[in-house]
Amino acid sequence: MTTTIADRRIEDAGLEAGIARLTPEKIQKTIQAVLAGEGGARLKTYVETCVRCGMCAQACHYYMSHKDPSYAPVAKVRQTMWEILKHKGLVSPEFIHQCAQIAYTECNLCRRCMHYCPLGIDTAYIMSFVRRICHKLGVTPQYIQDTAHSHSATMNQMWVKDDEWIDTLKWQEDEARDEMPSLRIPLEVEGADFMYSVIAPEPKFRTQLIYQAAFIFNQAGVNWTMPATPGWDNSNMAMFTGDMEIMGRIEMAHFATAQRLRVKRIVMGECGHAFRAIYDVANRWLGWGMHPVPVVHSIEFFWELLNSGKIQMAKKYPGPVTIHDPCNVIRGRGLMDKLREVVHAICDGVVEMTPNREHNYCCCAGGGVINCGPPFKNVRIVGNSIKAEQLKATGVKTCIAPCHNCHGGLDDIIHKYGLGMELKFLGDIIYECMEKKGAS
Amino acid sequence: MLELYALAVGPLAWLAFGVFVIGSLARLFSMYSLAKKKDAAFLSYMTWRYSLRSIFHWLIPFGSLGWRENPALTVVTYVFHICLFLVPIFLMSHIVMWDTSFGFTYAALPDGLADGLTVAVMVACLFFAWRRLSLPEVRFVTSTHDWLVLVLVFSTFSTGFLAYHQIGDSLTLTTLHILCGEAMLIAIPFTRLSHMLFGFFSRGYIGSEFGGVRRAKDW
Ligand code: HEM
Ligand code: HEM
Ligand code: SF4
Ligand code: SF4
Numbered sequence A: 001m002t003t004t005i006a007d008r009r010i011e012d013a014g015l016e017a018g019i020a021r022l023t024p025e026k027i028q029k030t031i032q033a034v035l036a037g038e039g040g041a042r043l044k045t046y047v048e049t050c051v052r053c054g055m056c057a058q059a060c061h062y063y064m065s066h067k068d069p070s071y072a073p074v075a076k077v078r079q080t081m082w083e084i085l086k087h088k089g090l091v092s093p094e095f096i097h098q099c100a101q102i103a104y105t106e107c108n109l110c111r112r113c114m115h116y117c118p119l120g121i122d123t124a125y126i127m128s129f130v131r132r133i134c135h136k137l138g139v140t141p142q143y144i145q146d147t148a149h150s151h152s153a154t155m156n157q158m159w160v161k162d163d164e165w166i167d168t169l170k171w172q173e174d175e176a177r178d179e180m181p182s183l184r185i186p187l188e189v190e191g192a193d194f195m196y197s198v199i200a201p202e203p204k205f206r207t208q209l210i211y212q213a214a215f216i217f218n219q220a221g222v223n224w225t226m227p228a229t230p231g232w233d234n235s236n237m238a239m240f241t242g243d244m245e246i247m248g249r250i251e252m253a254h255f256a257t258a259q260r261l262r263v264k265r266i267v268m269g270e271c272g273h274a275f276r277a278i279y280d281v282a283n284r285w286l287g288w289g290m291h292p293v294p295v296v297h298s299i300e301f302f303w304e305l306l307n308s309g310k311i312q313m314a315k316k317y318p319g320p321v322t323i324h325d326p327c328n329v330i331r332g333r334g335l336m337d338k339l340r341e342v343v344h345a346i347c348d349g350v351v352e353m354t355p356n357r358e359h360n361y362c363c364c365a366g367g368g369v370i371n372c373g374p375p376f377k378n379v380r381i382v383g384n385s386i387k388a389e390q391l392k393a394t395g396v397k398t399c400i401a402p403c404h405n406c407h408g409g410l411d412d413i414i415h416k417y418g419l420g421m422e423l424k425f426l427g428d429i430i431y432e433c434m435e436k437k438g439a440s
Numbered sequence B: 001m002l003e004l005y006a007l008a009v010g011p012l013a014w015l016a017f018g019v020f021v022i023g024s025l026a027r028l029f030s031m032y033s034l035a036k037k038k039d040a041a042f043l044s045y046m047t048w049r050y051s052l053r054s055i056f057h058w059l060i061p062f063g064s065l066g067w068r069e070n071p072a073l074t075v076v077t078y079v080f081h082i083c084l085f086l087v088p089i090f091l092m093s094h095i096v097m098w099d100t101s102f103g104f105t106y107a108a109l110p111d112g113l114a115d116g117l118t119v120a121v122m123v124a125c126l127f128f129a130w131r132r133l134s135l136p137e138v139r140f141v142t143s144t145h146d147w148l149v150l151v152l153v154f155s156t157f158s159t160g161f162l163a164y165h166q167i168g169d170s171l172t173l174t175t176l177h178i179l180c181g182e183a184m185l186i187a188i189p190f191t192r193l194s195h196m197l198f199g200f201f202s203r204g205y206i207g208s209e210f211g212g213v214r215r216a217k218d219w
Helices: A013-020 A024-038 A041-049 A055-059 A061-066 A073-086 A093-105 A123-136 A142-154 A162-179 A201-205 A207-220 A244-260 A273-285 A298-307 A336-346 A374-382 A385-394 A404-416 A426-433 B002-009 B011-038 B048-059 B065-069 B071-090 B092-102 B111-134 B144-164 B170-190 B192-213
Strands: A194-197 A265-268 A295-297 A321-323 A398-400 A422-424
Touching (some): A013 A093, A013 A142, A024 A093, A041 A123, A041 B011, A055 A061, A055 A073, A055 B065, A061 A385, A073 A093, A073 A123, A093 A123, A142 A244, A162 A201, A162 A207, A194 A244, A201 A207, A207 A298, A207 A426, A244 A273, A265 A273, A265 A298, A295 A298, A298 A336, A298 A426, A321 A336, A336 A426, A385 A404, A404 A422, A422 A426, B002 B011, B002 B170, B011 B170, B011 B192, B048 B192, B065 B071, B071 B092, B071 B111, B144 B192, B170 B192
Parallel strands (some): A194 A265, A265 A295, A321 A398, A398 A422
16 A cells, blocks of 8 residues: 555654744755755765666565555655755655654664665665754654763763763672672773673663673683773764764764773674664764774674684574574674674574575664654554564574664564564573683 | 758757767766765775675676566666667667768667667666556656656657658658657756766765675675
């Protein structure tokens, strides 16, 4: 069935309050300023070069699940950017609501469509541009805006207070010392080989992940540290709201912390969007060609630990398992081979999904979509029945997904479609099945 | 009609080729300047190696996921685009005109083959039109502009075909054909047909990002 964004308007406190403050004239003024300041040859080429062939439709899990052409990548651009440009920015507040709903909640910026468009049109970039405009207009979904506020006030995503952070690490260290008496979570060690950084949900409600990582690093005998100051959170929701200024501040704090500690590298937990922020987006926005401190995702780090023999598996995790390739570290960093090598080293029996690797379907949580909260949850879950089918077709009961966002998104569809699958991080399995020589 | 024909093969032909060549160069140059001015930070990631790697994979039929998932369109668009260049460049009647104007010739396609390829282009245009009308995802994004460029291509080939087969008044049709062809050439730099100019750069840029930064393939 063909609908348009107007047929599926969703009420959201942030969006409603935002558009209530706007008039077409105000909108035009802001849009023209954004276009003049930030719109360049990329935007122009993409909009002009697109031959409207519709080949990209099948790339998008929203389209494949809803089977509604208004969810195709090019259709999202048609309902937002083309209209904005056609009217030179003179559009109604209600239209801006539609733009925000599409750009924030119906596109995960997963970049799968670039594998379908012969002209290489970056729909994710265009959607980010629309988000930038919406941010400048103050029209952002309430839930994700709250996380951006938190970043702005605390430099982390979840309003974790400075002392809570340290307390949490100490608490996890204490807990883990029951299992491995010599275990330390080294804070503020200057000159360590690497700084380990995590996303704020870990200290907030997934402390087990910090415990596991500490256990693995201690067992491996590596020289590591965590910061005791703000700058420890590697997540970056401002990148997704279109707030580049705060995005830059967060990343500046993160890199500055690593440089203050004079570490050789930053190793990041199993998160995709955080990796995108640090590896691909915010570093460049700050003017670095690549990174002032090398950035390594857990997949790669675990691969190193296993290959160098620093950790050994006491047993293999009983499979069969399947592998979900998170967009931001696969299409975003090409870690698909290392991910497979790690999984094969720690699990028995791997059943691949189809399509997989760079062609994998998105979890439909990323790009800030899950962070837009309950109002948009249903579209996101119904919008990913294709992923549910893909999971189901593997016939296995365990899915490894080395990304926080993917866990959120996949968890939702596993419940909705009754798949009865269990989700695992690499760290979960390594911790469970590794040789624990240091343990008491 | 004879005056119009003379106008079409003379001054208008110069005009059309002039606008096509100079217009294309001007558009490429101005886009490059804009990129240097506004997107310099991203332009700097473009590399020959990864641009060409991506373009290469996308030039192979079924060489990318997008082509494989759209098999009918893939076959049609390859035939369409190849003939689009092959027929006009190697058509005997066209070479004859180069010969009379500038005194040079080169190998031509056999007339029968050229005729067949012309039909292929027209059928491809009908296929594109059918997609635009009946596939919901294409229809949703189709505007007058898309029809205009499709009609331009179709009219040029169909009038050429009619003129060659001497169906209808030969002079009128030949004149009409030439005018359509000229309109199409002029349209290339200034309409969606500019994908011929910019498509390599948009693909190359994404190829560079995927190859150089993200270390993943983009096909
Ligand atoms: C300045 C521009 C052009 C001139 C002067 C010109 C001239 C001609 C002439 C004299 C014929 C032969 C008609 C006959 O046999 O009576 C012809 C045929 C044809 N031309 Fe052009 N043409 C031009 C541009 C183009 C362009 C741009 C295209 C396509 C891209 C094109 C495609 C064809 C085709 C397909 C035929 C018919 C071939 C066949 O069915 O065998 N022409 N043209
Ligand atoms: C080297 C140059 C060119 C390349 C690489 C190229 C590539 C493409 C690609 C990838 C598509 C999308 C697939 C499709 O819808 O068929 C396309 C569509 C199209 N191209 Fe080209 N093209 C080139 C030159 C031209 C020229 C010179 C013309 C006409 C004068 C042209 C006319 C069209 C048309 C009309 C479509 C859209 C078909 C539709 O309505 O869906 N192309 N081109
Ligand atoms: S980036 Fe992903 S979610 Fe967004 S339009 Fe493309 S395929 Fe769909
Ligand atoms: S595949 Fe590319 S050119 Fe075709 S409609 Fe989608 S974005 Fe436009």
